[in-house]
Amino acid sequence: MRALLLVLAGVFAAMVATAGQASAHAVLESTTPTNGTVVDSAPSRVTLTFGEAVQVEPDGVHVIAPDGSSADNGKADHIDGRGDTVGVPLTSKAQGTFTVSWHVVSADSHPISGAFTFSIGHTSAAAPVAAPSSGSLTVSIVYWTFRGLEYASFALLVGAVAFVFWCWPAGSVHRGVRRLIGGSWLALLFATVGAALLQGPYGAGAGLDRLFDGNLFSSTLDIALGTGVIVRIVLLALAAPYLGEMLATVEWTPNRRAVFGGVGVLLLNALAWTWSMSGHAAAGLQADLALPVDVLHLDAMGVWVGGLVVLWRAKPPQEAAQRFSQVAFLCVAALVATGTYQSWRQLGSWAGFFDTDYGRLLLVKIAAVLVVLSAAYFSRKWVRSHVGKLRRPILVETAGAVIVLGLTAALVNAEPARTAEAATTPVVQATPDGQTLPFDTGGPGGKGSLKVYITPARTGPNLLDVTVEDPTGKPENVAELTVALTLKERDVGPLKIEMQRVGQGRYRAAEAQIPLPGAWQVAITVRTSDVDETTAAGTWSVS
Structure with a gap:
């Protein structure tokens, strides 16, 4: 149990060191009525469709009438049993601009929120929207502690079992190994139940007093x-x-060993799948390939980290350590291969390493992996000349591997760089000259610039115009261009803006509704091929 607590402490420390506000992973794809439109008569309900299944509470979608009064019945729910579509009945038929504020939880457990507007009959000044609750800090800390415990106990369980089965069958009677396997099994069960109970309050922005809320x-x-x-x-x-x-x-007899080995591999992959199915791998680019790759990544991490802990705590014979050295090499090779693919899939471009939190966190993880691999190389050389003296080098390697595991858990909570918005852009007032934003999708013909104009840069309807130019300044069309607005100081957005191509390299939204004043971040995602895309962002001061 002490080994489990030490691993958990390392995982938690790495997560805390890289912690930040949980980022949005689901994307609002469409609404009915559409954002910024004017409809002739009041719809019966407001509907929101996301890119993946979401969780919504009865008060998760709030409609505000032009006079600031509530215009819904407070009973938001999924529409027609579809997990990706939510809605709430509209109770007002007033003329003017309505503001819809929403708060849901994406399929990968992260709470997200935003707002949009529509008008009935004619446009008017939109009612102010209160910033959604950022949630309880206590709930967030406890929740992510339990999520860290899930990863730590999974690694110890599968790594210890794999070590005994493949490298040290006699270790099954070792007291320390038995306690490690039994303790990690109980810890994983406890952490799974605890994280499930905490997910409701965490997603709803509620306190621990709603831990056992049946509806949540x-x-x-x-x-x-x-x-x-x-x-x-x-x-x-x-x-x-x-x-x-x-x-x-x-x-073990050969037949019995083959059966138990096959069952063990099935259980290992199935356990890893329970995380992958609701994480980054399950959505986005090449999800069908990314899901098994992510499962293999978790498998290799668990077998490697858990096996190192057995080496450190149980002091197995030299022969078992040598067998594990071969297994660890295969695990590290799998981690490098799957990690490389995952990095490419989530980053989208080389700039993503430096321009996004996900990329910078990934760089830290890569550096940690290189340090661990270097320590492993020198420790193997040291062991060859100090037979039987494993504890000191293995302790160093285990500590590094635990930090890598913690960074992996932290990456689960980070917005993938491929969809993240650049966060270090200047705040400027929109002018007739607009802003010019460079972009580079990383593929052939992927470099260029975006000339962006927002007029008049005031609350209400605005003209949003984007021109895509190649490096020579010539307008060019791209495979896809999408725009999203975010008011970070009020936790509003991203608001997806429907853009229409109106000419060579010209994209326009004639009436982009901006509901509130403030420094709005305009994130423009450019896709130049099936796999090459990036996001450029600027910030406009809207009055």
Whole structure:
């Protein structure tokens, strides 16, 4: 149990060192009525469609009438049983501009919020929108502690079991190994249940007093994360007799070993899948390939980190350590290959390494992996000349691997760089000259600039005009161009703006509704091929 606590402490420390506000991972794709439009008559309800399934509370969608009064019945819910579509009945038929403020939880567990406007009959001044609650700091800390415990206990469980099965069958009777396997199994079950209960208050921005709220827990079970929780608990129940039988066996017949090995691999992949199915891998570019790659990445990380802890704590014989050295090499090779693919998929361009929180965090993880690999190389040389003296070099390697595990857990909470908005852009007042934003998607013909104009840069309808130019200044069309507005100081957005191509390299939204004054970030995502895209951003002061 002490080993589990030490690993958890390392994971938590790495997560805290890289912590920030949870970023939005789901994207609002469309609304009915459409953002900024004027409709002739009042619709019966307001509908929002996201790019993935979301969790919503009854008060998660709030419609504000032009006079500032509430214009909904407070009963937001999914529409026609579709997880990606939510709506709320409209109770007002007043003329003017309505503001819709929403707060949901994406399928990968992160709370997101935003606002948009529509008008009935004619436009008017939009009512002010209160900034959504940022949630309880205590709930966030406890929630991410439990998520860190999930990853730490998973790594210890699968790594210890793999070490005993592949490298040290006699270790099944070792007291320390038995305690490590049993303790990590219990810890994973405890952390899974705890994180599931905390997901509701965390997503709703509520306090710990709603930990056992049945409605919140039911909403959690409706999203992919909830499905993963149920499957994980079932798998842990199935794994209990498997672990008991394995720890009772020292001598294996070939057939029995093959059967147990096959069952173990199935359980390992299934457990890893319960995280991958609700994470970054399940959505976005090449999801069908990214999901198994992410499962393999978690498998390799768990076997490597957990095996190092067994080496450090149980002091197995030299022969077992040498066998594990071969297994660890394969795990590291798998981590490098899968990590490289994941980096390419989430970054989108080389600039993403330096321009986004995800990219900078990934650089820290890569540096940590290189340090660990260097330590592993020199420790192997040291062990060859100091047979039987494993503890000191393995402790160094284990500590580094635990930090890498913590950084992996932190990356789960970071917005992928491919969809992240640049955060270090100057605040300027829109002028007739607009702003020019460079972009580079990283592919052939992927460099150029965006000339962006927002007129009159006031609340209400605005003309948003974007011209795409190649490096020579010639207008050029791109495969896709999307625009999203975010008012970070009020936690509003991203508001997706529908752009129409009106000429060679020219994209325009004639009436882009901006509901509130402030420094609005305009994020423009440019895709130049099926896989090459990037996001450029500028900030406009809207009065």
